[in-house]
Amino acid sequence: MPGFPTRPAATGLLLALSAVLGAAAPAAPPEWPQWRGPNRDGVAQERGLLTQWPEAGPPLAWKTAGLGGGLSSLSLSGGRIFTLGDSEGGQRVLALSLADGKPLWTANVGPAWDDQYGGPRSTPTVDGDRVYALGTEGDLVCLEAATGKEVWRKNLARDFGGRVMSIWKWTESPLIDGDRLIVTPGAPGAALVALDKTTGKEIWRAAVPPLGELGKDGAGYSSVVVSRGGGVKQYVQLTGRGLFSVRAEDGKFLWGYNKIANEVANISTPIVQGDHVFASTGYQTGSVLLHLSRQGDGVEAREVYFLPAKSLQNHHGGLVLLDGHVYGGHGHNRGYPICVELATGKIVWGGEGVTTGHGGTGSAAVTAADGHLYFRYQNGRVVLIEATPQGYKEKGAFTIPNVSHPSWPHPVVAGGKLYLREQDHLYVYDLRRG
Numbered sequence: 256m257p258g259f260p261t262r263p264a265a266t267g268l269l270l271a272l273s274a275v276l277g278a279a280a281p282a283a284p285p286e287w288p289q290w291r292g293p294n295r296d297g298v299a300q301e302r303g304l305l306t307q308w309p310e311a312g313p314p315l316a317w318k319t320a321g322l323g324g325g326l327s328s329l330s331l332s333g334g335r336i337f338t339l340g341d342s343e344g345g346q347r348v349l350a351l352s353l354a355d356g357k358p359l360w361t362a363n364v365g366p367a368w369d370d371q372y373g374g375p376r377s378t379p380t381v382d383g384d385r386v387y388a389l390g391t392e393g394d395l396v397c398l399e400a401a402t403g404k405e406v407w408r409k410n411l412a413r414d415f416g417g418r419v420m421s422i423w424k425w426t427e428s429p430l431i432d433g434d435r436l437i438v439t440p441g442a443p444g445a446a447l448v449a450l451d452k453t454t455g456k457e458i459w460r461a462a463v464p465p466l467g468e469l470g471k472d473g474a475g476y477s478s479v480v481v482s483r484g485g486g487v488k489q490y491v492q493l494t495g496r497g498l499f500s501v502r503a504e505d506g507k508f509l510w511g512y513n514k515i516a517n518e519v520a521n522i523s524t525p526i527v528q529g530d531h532v533f534a535s536t537g538y539q540t541g542s543v544l545l546h547l548s549r550q551g552d553g554v555e556a557r558e559v560y561f562l563p564a565k566s567l568q569n570h571h572g573g574l575v576l577l578d579g580h581v582y583g584g585h586g587h588n589r590g591y592p593i594c595v596e597l598a599t600g601k602i603v604w605g606g607e608g609v610t611t612g613h614g615g616t617g618s619a620a621v622t623a624a625d626g627h628l629y630f631r632y633q634n635g636r637v638v639l640i641e642a643t644p645q646g647y648k649e650k651g652a653f654t655i656p657n658v659s660h661p662s663w664p665h666p667v668v669a670g671g672k673l674y675l676r677e678q679d680h681l682y683v684y685d686l687r688r689g
Contacts, residue, residue: 284353285670287331288381290428291524292622292667295480297575299624299668304686306627308639308651313684316672319356320680322349324367325374328665329674329681332381333400335359338676339388341367341374348379348388348398353670356681360403365394368424373660373678376426376476382452387436391424393417395438397455407455411474415440415448415460420473420495421520430479430490432503437490441474447490447501461506466496467513475521476571482527484547485554491532493521498534498545500554510556515543522571526581532556533597537570537587544600560600567595567602572620573665575628577642582628583621590619590632594644603644613638613652617661624668624686631655631675635662655682 291297305313323340330337336351346367350359368374368391379388386400393411398404411417411425417440419425430437436452446463450456477493481503488503497516500509515521517538526533535542542562548555567585574583581597584590585606593605617633623642627650630638635658641648655662655677664676671687 284334285331287329287667287669289330289431290328290378290380290478291573291665295430295478295524296526297573297622297665298577299622301624301668301671301686303688304625304627304668304671305688306625306641306650308653312637312651312653313673313686316683316685317355318680318682319351321358322676322679322681323347323374324678325676326372326376326661326663327374327676328378329667329676330379330381330386331667331669331674335400336674336681337379337381337386339364339375339377339379339390340679341369346375346390348386348396348403350386350400350403351681356683362396362398362403362405364388364390364396365392368392372663376423378428380429380431382431385452387429387431387452389425389427389429389438391426393425393440395429397452409450409455411438411440415445416442417445418442418473420471420475423476423520425474426476427474428478430481432481437479439474439479439492439494441472441494443472446494446499447479447492447506449506459506461501461508463499463501463508463511466499466511467516469513469518470497470516470521471495471518477522478524480525480527482532482547484527484530484532485549487549487554489554491525491527493523493525493534493536495521497521498525498532498543500556509554510547512543512545512556512558514558514561515540520571523569523573526574526576528576528597531559531597533574533576533581535567535569535574537568539564539587540568542567542569544597562595562600566606567593570618571663572618575621575623577623580644582623582642584619584630588618588633590615590617590630592628592630592640592647596644604646609647611647611649613649615652618663620663620665622666622668629666629668629673631662631664631666633661633663634658635677637666637675656680
């Protein structure tokens with residue numbers, strides 16, 4: 256028909272327009288909206304990253320300062336970075352520009368905690384236009400993500416009778432699940448509570464019976480994860496007396512496991528995989544794999560295996576699960592790289608016998624991305640390790656500047672960059688190949 260291009264020409268025109276529009280469309284900002292990433296598993300969905308680092312490490316993209324004292328990790332959402340820090344006598348949520356670290360706002364949470372290790376440990380949780388944070392004194396706040404304006408607040412001790420198992424106060428990172436916020440006061444009648452995320456109004460509180468003699472009463476230093484083991488949606492948490500689960504719908508207690516508890520600090524976030532839960536603690540305790548199955552209107556947790564401390568104990572750096580294998584640091588206040596077959600508990604490689612030349616000491620906080628592990632050691636050494644059951648393969652290492660306290664904040668990998676909080680400082684490295 257006159258005035259219209261033939262079909263091949265029209266197709267070519269559409270392809271050309273699509274290419275132009277695609278090139279012009281800005282890339283969506285990376286999302287790492289909570290503790291251990293979008294799925295709370297420490298695994299970044301990144302591709303095209305460096306598989307070998309130069310001697311000096313990956314190139315520095317930018318750095319900033321002014322975060323205050325703190326061991327909190329970072330959340331990234333909506334073009335902003337969120338963390339917690341102590342400064343000028345107060346504990347605050349900070350929002351920074353994702354582009355360059357420029358400060359956007361700060362909001363008060365509660366009193367600062369001037370302990371020997373340096374401030375808060377909790378990571379803020381971002382959900383849409385709100386950000387949620389828990390301070391060391393149990394102050395739970397909901398803030399506007401764009402402005403920092405306070406929407407509501409609770410206190411886990413005052414409002415729920417909460418307590419922590421030992422001296423290191425609250426470190427949990429709140430969980431947002433649908434319309435609810437889940438957090439752990441650690442009280443006998445309110446081990447977990449569910450709150451309306453928009454108002455802070457209580458939905459339910461979960462009473463948990465005694466789990467056993469090991470450990471101590473109160474919240475631990477872990478964070479809640481969601482499981483659908485046995486066909487029941489449930490919240491799994493590691494507290495002072497060990498692992499337990501409550502039904503997501505109403506907070507009904509489902510099962511508990513005491514053997515994994517120690518009396519000092521139960522820390523690492525559990526791993527959930529189908530009908531299984533894997534957990535590990537330090538202080539000469541060990542690791543466990545549980546199988547969950549439906550039992551009437553409840554859930555039964557059966558021990559598949561228990562690994563003693565000499566085989567695998569994770570202090571506080573966390574573990575990641577990739578292709579049926581658990582990777583992380585083994586040893587109390589040690590980060591010996593280790594690979595364990597989840598189904599059997601077999602040590603595939605590593606542990607105390609692994610030979611490394613990276614220079615990292617102390618516990619290691621671990622994040623995984625693009626088939627590799629990012630080990631961030633207590634002395635500030637960061638090591639790239641290939642995530643493979645074929646053996647230990649080190650791919651590079653460098654040292655974070657200005658390390659003055661234990662270098663514990665968990666690494667974040669998002670948008671082709673590696674984000675490393677170091678107390679008052681933030682360093683951002685470019686991981687992209689080419």
